[in-house]
Amino acid sequence: MKVGDDVTLPCLNVIDEQNNCDGTTWTFTPRNKPTTVxxxxxxxxxxxxxxxxxxxxxxxxxxxxxxxLTVEDVGFYSCQQYKLGKTRAEDTLVHQSLVDLSVITLTEHKDTEKVTLSCSVVKNEQCRHTLKWLLKGQDVDKENKEIVTSQTHCAATVSVLKNNYLYSSRDEILKCEVTDTKSGRVQVFSSQPSGEETVDPKTTTKMHSKSESDTTPGTTTITKSSPSITALSLYITGAVGLVILVITAVFVIRWKKNKGENIYR
Incomplete structure (x- = not known):
């Protein structure tokens, strides 16, 4: 099972004559901890x-x-069947079945140029699983330069360049195959992360707001601009000055004309 999924652990040899499983007790022993809950x-x-x-x-x-499911749920589970007595002290343990629960974790790590997907098994005991990444249902070609895989103890990783077409469709075409070497059971999981995405701390994201003056190589962009307050003021001042000049010229012409008429009278 994958982190985030729901799981049902079976209880074997359930005894009869139980009212809402009132003869059943489940205990849990977490991995790497001696306590039982x-x-x-x-x-x-x-x-x-x-x-x-x-x-x-x-x-x-x-x-x-x-x-x-979380990683903290990994461990041993015990289903105990009791034949009830008149008191708890008189209850008799009839049968006990054990379940060893492990989980699959899928994580995604991004840096500047690539994304790395990791698939691993979290076990209570020694790992008995083999893991590998599949591309469109097939083993990844080791000669493929566009995708790089690696394997470690109970884990497998795959790296894809962000500028590659595989990056955008990774959730659909990349799968993690997990095989239980003891039982032979094979499970295939989507590459969709089950945990939180991790980002390279050296990678920074710069927010950029595009304006009309931005350019791209090989293009010419004409920047539209609105007149500033200062330019508008100068425009108005010049226009007013021109009107005053015209009015003054008309006044002078009329004054000279009138004066000339007075001389000839």
């Missing part, structure tokens, strides 16, 4: 699991449903 106590959410009550539920067949 009672998730379900006789069909009800255990006191130690109250904070996870929205993620846990017992199904009709007494299986355990876990919603939205």
């Amino acid at each position: 009672e998730l379900i106590t006789l069909g009800q959410i255990g006191e130690q699991a109250k904070t996870q009550s929205d993620r846990l539920r017992v199904t009709v067949n007494c299986s355990l449903l876990i919603k939205k």
Whole structure:
């Protein structure tokens, strides 16, 4: 199962005559921790699991449903079947079944030129899985220069250049194949990240607002501009001055004309 998915853990050999699985108890031992927590106590959410009550539920067949898997859910789960007595101390353990839960994580790391996808298995014990990336359902050609794959212990990565056509369609054509070497079970997962995307801290994003004066190579751009307040003021001042000059000239001409008429009288 992948991080973020829901999973139902089966309870084997469920005893009869149970009312809402009141003879069923589920316990959990996290990976790398010696403590055991009672998730379900006789069909009800255990006191130690109250904070996870929205993620846990017992199904009709007494299986355990876990919603939205996380890495912290990896570990051993035990389904215990009790024949109930008059008191809890008199309950008799009839059967116990174990489930070893592991999860698949898919992460995406971006830097300036490429994106790197990582597929890994988080296990409680030693890894018994093999992982590899598939391109359109086929093994990635090692001679392919446009896509680079690598494998480590219980993990596989693939890197694609951002200027490559594979980058935009990676979620559809790139798949992670996980094989359980013990059971032979094969699962294939989409490259859609199950965890948070990580970004190279050296990479910065510059916000750029394009204006009419921006240019691109080989093009000529005419920049449109509106007259500034200063230019407009000069324009108005010049126009007013011109009107005054015209009025003054008309006045002088009329004055001289009138004066000449007075002389000849």
